[in-house]
Amino acid sequence: MGQDITLKEKSQRTSILKPVISKITTVFKQEKMFESLKKLGITVLSITLFIGLWHLGSKALYNKEANFTIAKALEDQGQAAADAVQACIASGDSSCQPNTLPSPSQVWTSLLALIDDYYIIKQDKIDDAIENAPLNAEIRQFNIDNAAQIAAGDIEARQEIEYTGRSSFLDIVVTSIKTVFAGFLLALFIAVPIGIIIGLSPSLRNAFNWFIQIFKPVSPVVWYLLVFMIVKTLYIGNSSDNSFVISFISVGLCAMWATLVNTAMGVASVDQDYINVAKVLKLGTFQKIFKVILPSSLPLIFTGLRITLSVAWMVLIAIELLAQSKGLGLFVWEEFNNGANDSNAKILVAMFVIGIIGFLLDRLMLTVQNAVSFNKVEGV
Amino acid sequence: MAYLELNNVCKTYDTDVDNTEVLSNINLSIEEGEFVAIVGFTGSGKTTLVNLINGLLKPTSGEVLFKGVPVQGTSHERGVVFQNYSLLPWLSVGQNVLMAVKEAFPNRGKAVWKRKAAHYIDMVGLTPAINKLPKELSGGMRQRVAVARALSMKPDMIIMDEPLGALDALTRGTLQDQILNIWGKDKRTALLITNDVDEGIYMADRIIPLRPGPNATLGPEFKIEIERPRDKTALNDNPTFKKIRNEIIEYLMDIGDERKSVSLTEYILPDVSPKHYVA
Numbered sequence: 244m245g246q247d248i249t250l251k252e253k254s255q256r257t258s259i260l261k262p263v264i265s266k267i268t269t270v271f272k273q274e275k276m277f278e279s280l281k282k283l284g285i286t287v288l289s290i291t292l293f294i295g296l297w298h299l300g301s302k303a304l305y306n307k308e309a310n311f312t313i314a315k316a317l318e319d320q321g322q323a324a325a326d327a328v329q330a331c332i333a334s335g336d337s338s339c340q341p342n343t344l345p346s347p348s349q350v351w352t353s354l355l356a357l358i359d360d361y362y363i364i365k366q367d368k369i370d371d372a373i374e375n376a377p378l379n380a381e382i383r384q385f386n387i388d389n390a391a392q393i394a395a396g397d398i399e400a401r402q403e404i405e406y407t408g409r410s411s412f413l414d415i416v417v418t419s420i421k422t423v424f425a426g427f428l429l430a431l432f433i434a435v436p437i438g439i440i441i442g443l444s445p446s447l448r449n450a451f452n453w454f455i456q457i458f459k460p461v462s463p464v465v466w467y468l469l470v471f472m473i474v475k476t477l478y479i480g481n482s483s484d485n486s487f488v489i490s491f492i493s494v495g496l497c498a499m500w501a502t503l504v505n506t507a508m509g510v511a512s513v514d515q516d517y518i519n520v521a522k523v524l525k526l527g528t529f530q531k532i533f534k535v536i537l538p539s540s541l542p543l544i545f546t547g548l549r550i551t552l553s554v555a556w557m558v559l560i561a562i563e564l565l566a567q568s569k570g571l572g573l574f575v576w577e578e579f580n581n582g583a584n585d586s587n588a589k590i591l592v593a594m595f596v597i598g599i600i601g602f603l604l605d606r607l608m609l610t611v612q613n614a615v616s617f618n619k620v621e622g623v
Numbered sequence: 624m625a626y627l628e629l630n631n632v633c634k635t636y637d638t639d640v641d642n643t644e645v646l647s648n649i650n651l652s653i654e655e656g657e658f659v660a661i662v663g664f665t666g667s668g669k670t671t672l673v674n675l676i677n678g679l680l681k682p683t684s685g686e687v688l689f690k691g692v693p694v695q696g697t698s699h700e701r702g703v704v705f706q707n708y709s710l711l712p713w714l715s716v717g718q719n720v721l722m723a724v725k726e727a728f729p730n731r732g733k734a735v736w737k738r739k740a741a742h743y744i745d746m747v748g749l750t751p752a753i754n755k756l757p758k759e760l761s762g763g764m765r766q767r768v769a770v771a772r773a774l775s776m777k778p779d780m781i782i783m784d785e786p787l788g789a790l791d792a793l794t795r796g797t798l799q800d801q802i803l804n805i806w807g808k809d810k811r812t813a814l815l816i817t818n819d820v821d822e823g824i825y826m827a828d829r830i831i832p833l834r835p836g837p838n839a840t841l842g843p844e845f846k847i848e849i850e851r852p853r854d855k856t857a858l859n860d861n862p863t864f865k866k867i868r869n870e871i872i873e874y875l876m877d878i879g880d881e882r883k884s885v886s887l888t889e890y891i892l893p894d895v896s897p898k899h900y901v902a
């Protein structure tokens with residue numbers, strides 16, 4: 244009976260509170276919505292401002308270069324030539340356009356062109372595959388028929404014919420992302436274990452300090468050269484393309500230092516209280532590392548990994564350019580050398596794509612970090 | 624032979640620049656089943672004393688004997704409730720306790736571990752919070768988890784370092800009773816460190832003031848012969864309680880005065896002149 248009364252009382256109380264609560268939540272929701280609307284508004288405003296300034300700036304640069312070209316023609320070849328140049332620039336003919344910072348609309352056009360190009364190349368690939376299908380089938384059949392001899396090494400397996408035409412912008416971006424991921428994983432597997440070992444032992448930390456201090460500031464270009472020297476020798480007698488291997492190893496080695504240092508620091512600076520707990524519970528070494536030290540240093544390890552990922556993405560361009568790996572680095576370099584009318588605009592497209600992917604990768608890491616470590620971090 | 628015995632224990636931290644002795648000539652003996660309280664000012668060396676007893680620190684000289692054997696490192700026989708809870712923040716309440724149970728009873732299997740952990744969490748009334756993280760708990764709840772964790776290892780002696788220091792008066796009172804209840808059930812030996820004289824008298828069989836450091840040492844002990852269970856409200860009018868309370872406070876105040884006068888006389892400037900004086 245008593246139970247009944249209390250239950251009733253409770254439900255009554257909630258029913259009285261209900262409208263108040265729902266009102267509070269709606270006010271709260273409205274406020275939140277207003278907050279996010281405001282945030283969105285400010286973002287849109289800043290983007291507009293940025294594009295506006297960029298437009299004005301590129302226009303000023305365009306005019307400066309155009310005026311200079313006309314003045315030069317006037318000085319060198321006289322009025323008629325100057326008029327011809329002016330007319331040519333005004334007509335928009337690509338042969339005489341000033342080569343300077345492209346305007347936002349030019350970059351947009353280039354982006355659309357690159358997307359169109361992607362579909363063209365995709366069609367090319369399909370056509371290519373259809374054309375080569377009978378031949379490839381023959382090759383496959385040959386390989387199957389002679390499987391025994393191939394395995395014995397008497398006959399070499401025949402390679403199927405693959406698409407060898409231009410790569411589309413998407414292929415290029417994918418190559419770059421693959422390189423960064425492979426490099427990042429390499430950094431993870433080298434830097435985290437070493438960081439833990441160094442962090443656990445003060446004497447090892449001292450012994451390794453010179454090594455870290457010397458190699459940490461080495462430039463991506465030098466890393467590339469070092470890796471190139473080594474990989475080239477290891478690949479002797481192997482004709483396959485090693486540019487991907489060289490670039491991801493260089494990227495990994497160049498970017499791993501932040502993770503190494505942060506892991507060592509995190510492990511070395513575990514709260515004495517937690518260590519005392521481990522001692523009082525008499526945890527074994529293995530348990531102590533995996534149950535206490537690692538969880539407590541995860542936030543710092545992840546901070547290191549996020550820096551590593553952004554450094555990897557940043558040095559990628561220089562390293563891909565040197566390694567001639569078919570990624571964004573090489574794309575930027577080739578466009579720069581190409582000097583076509585829309586080259587500069589394409590370089591800027593690549594720049595924005597790199598920036599946006601970098602931003603997304605960082606958000607991804609942040610999400611993983613917040614999912615696995617005990618204290619949440621706000622992204623900056 | 625006493626259950627726990629400290630003979631002429633001194634402790635100096637190596638890291639100290641001037642190497643001042645934190646604890647000097649500590650002599651203490653606790654019998655099995657006894658509840659002893661040590662009361663002292665903040666910074667007098669209470670935590671240092673606790674860590675010497677639980678084995679986290681080694682005495683610079685002298686010896687700490689537990690059941691007649693010198694203490695070498697930590698042991699599951701001596702459970703510790705740390706001053707600042709020291710719960711692992713990435714583990715839930717249940718996981719924090721489970722971790723201790725697993726270590727204390729390594730060969731029992733998952734079902735037993737879980738049952739034991741749940742039992743001790745229930746004992747401190749935290750079953751509803753079993754899946755919460757420490758940061759989602761109030762100070763009092765965290766302290767109760769720390770107590771549950773220490774008890775779950777079934778230690779022969781439980782050492783509590785200012786377990787209730789950070790709590791408000793109300794929570795403090797409830798937890799005092801909870802700890803006494805648990806202690807009353809199986810009369811394990813208990814050492815309570817506190818900065819609250821009333822708390823010490825209310826809970827302990829014996830209360831010993833710690834003279835403030837540097838060179839902290841234990842003062843005269845006071846036996847509290849008030850029958851258990853003690854009634855907190857009636858205690859205030861109890862003549863024994865009043866007498867002991869006044870004596871201890873007087874003793875601690877005296878030390879305070881002494882310390883002041885000592886520090887006044889200590890800073891007489893030595894007669895120094897520059898070593899390489901160039902005019």
Ligand SMILES: Nc1ncnc2c1ncn2[C@@H]1O[C@H](COP(=O)(O)OP(=O)(O)O)[C@@H](O)[C@H]1O
Nearest residue numbers: 636638639645664665666667668669670671672
């Ligand atoms: N790890 C340490 N290294 C050096 N000095 C310490 C260390 N821990 C405590 N001390 C010093 O020892 C004295 C006593 O500290 P502590 O035992 O924590 O006192 P209490 O617990 O009574 O507040 C303080 O003066 C403190 O500065």
Ligand SMILES: [Mg+2]
Nearest residue numbers: 669670706785
């Ligand atoms: Mg203390």
